[in-house]
Amino acid sequence: MVQLRAPTRPPSPPQYRQVQILFRHPGYDDDNNVLFKLQASDIDDHGQPGLFAQFAIDACAIIAGDYACGRGRLSLSRDGSVSIDPTSTLRERSYYFHLDAADDDPYPIVPNFRQWKYPHDRLPPHWQQLSPDTNPTSSSVTLAPSNLTTALLLRDGSCRLSGCREQLQVAHVVPQSELDWWKENDMSRYNTGSTATLDDTANALLLRADLHIAFDKPRVALVPKPAADDSMRLVAHLLEYSPEIGHLYHNRELHPTAVGVDMLYARFAWSVFTLLDAFLECKIDRRLTLRASDVRLADARGFVTPANCELFSSTAARRRSQSPKKRKPNHDTVLEAQQSAEPPTSTNLKRKSIAEAEGLPSKVIAVKRARQVRPPSASVSDNASALTPTHLPTDTSVLTLDSESLPVQSLAQTWLELERRRSDPHGIWNKEQNWAQCVWDGGTLTSDDAAQWLEAVGMEIRDV
Structure with a gap:
């Protein structure tokens, strides 16, 4: 007689309060100064939601173009009188991001990923502490870009987050849609191969199909966080509320991988810029940092009109990508x-x-x-x-x-x-x-x- 099994039980994650933390620009009125908001995904031992402060500072610094200058800090007050310890956990509803010794007020922000310049050789120290896997077997794998899947199967062998060996897909760290940005910022210098393509093992890893989708949403980011021994480990961080993914994978350390640290930092920046739409579409002038080809859209101080600010939002980018020629009648x-x-x-x-x-x-x-x-x-x-x-x-x-x-x-x-x-x-x-x-x-x-x-x-x- 065939032995039947009962239906599988769905994951039963513990129920936590869904809390979002606002990060504000002190140079604008509180009615319209929210840069972006982040999910308070870091749950402590007492079941209270919070957010690792250094993670939030990294996100704000990228948007402010601060990179590794170290001028950025968080404060509960608009005047910035009391700074937040980067190693602490954020639990309040909103914070201000300040740039010390900023040239002018309000300090300009970078509106989207394609306007952002990669900080070569200037990564924040805690990102530099991430060291890729030095397994001699994986590092010796050198195949043509057309054999990227084979190279990753030899190098990774399984999903780097779940450890599963089935339903695997190749996940590009810097997305293939950002090829122009890749070339403009000379990112091929970090490739393990001799080609200039994004299809390099330094810019890819294996993920299970559903986690690949979450990675591209982006619902999950890969960032460094401190372990018990104070070393930095590459972990998954939940950007968007998802009880099951959060329960299974938030703050979960990745399996060893040789993905380039520079690619991971660029991917984190790409994920952060998707959060800026509300700030850009707030119908007021914003001071932006733009490429030379787009600086004509700003006045002498760098302020851009509301209509032009919306041009840099991800919503506008999606509308531009939907060419009328691709739409077919029903x-x-x-x-x-x-x-x-x-x-x-x-x-x-x-x-x-x-x-x-x-x-x-x-x-x-x-x-x-x-x-x-x-x-x-x-x-x-x-x-x-x-x-x-x-x-x-x-x-x-x-x-x-x-x-x-x-x-x-x-x-x-x-x-x-x-x-x-x-x-x-x-x-x-x-x-x-x-x-x-x-x-x-x-x-x-x-x-x-x-x-x-x-x-x-x-x-x-x-x-x-």
């Missing part, structure tokens, strides 16, 4: 909008054959034709101004398809208009159509613009 919605049944006419059969050839539903072909205009029969000569069309259909409720027209319900047309507005918030498509309409009405057209105009009226241009 074909099912189009089909649902086409409620009426169509008789099996020759036009429908022809449209169906076209759809099969293009791999799309036949009714979607009709919607695609909505943006096409049948130009008059004329030859295109070198003199593009000779293109003088005589008719431009303006009734968008009728779709031109070969020699016949097909009715389309207003619901489908409304959906198309809403989808167009969503995918093209700047109205570029409407501007192109207005320009095409002006040419139809007799406007001049140069030979350089002929191909663009033909595409705007729905014709397909192919290189021969």
Whole structure:
């Protein structure tokens, strides 16, 4: 008889109060000076939530561009009269981060990771105490970037946080999306190989799939914290509230790994900058530290308008990454909008054959034709101004398809208009159509613009 087992029991983490600590900029009013907030993830022996002070100072120093200068300190008061011991545990609701001997007030902050310069050879002392694994077997592994997974399997062998040997993934420490920052800051100098790529064993480690997701959120950061013998150990720190991950892995020391310390510090900075959105989107002027290419956005003292501050937030970066060309219409919605049944006419059969050839539903072909205009029969000569069309259909409720027209319900047309507005918030498509309409009405057209105009009226241009 097969022996069955009871369902697995979910983790039962102890219940702690969810507390977030605010870190303020003393150069702004308390109504709008919160730089960011951190989860009080360090639970003491009495079950009280808190946060290791040095961890918070490191995060504030990165945002303030202080790096290893050591000018930064935390205080409970805005005037900074009493400083907080970096080795203590933070338990209050909010703290101020001060920069001693700052050139001016308010001191400027770095708005995002791509504006941040890496402090080569100037890491904070407690970060420098982290030493990578010196296992001779792992250090002798040198493979091409295409064999990064094999190299990590030979070097790490298991998830560096959980110790699991299944469901492993390669986790880049400095994310692959930050390749431009990587090159601008010459981070390849820390690679173990001779290439300049991010796909180097110094910038990667093995993580279990779910922990890889948490690492990229970023929900978990890898930072140094002191052990009982006062040595610094690389541990996981919970950035975002998660009872199960916190119970299993917060302050959990990593298995030995040869990941570069410089990569880990850069990753910590990348994680911290994701917390700045609220400060940048607070609708007031902020004093920022910008790259030379972006300094034009600031005034003489470095203050940036609210609208330009928002350009540096991670929210704006995500919007820019969502190109309208990558958004595709929901074909099912189009089909649902086409409620009426169509008789099996020759036009429908022809449209169906076209759809099969293009791999799309036949009714979607009709919607695609909505943006096409049948130009008059004329030859295109070198003199593009000779293109003088005589008719431009303006009734968008009728779709031109070969020699016949097909009715389309207003619901489908409304959906198309809403989808167009969503995918093209700047109205570029409407501007192109207005320009095409002006040419139809007799406007001049140069030979350089002929191909663009033909595409705007729905014709397909192919290189021969």
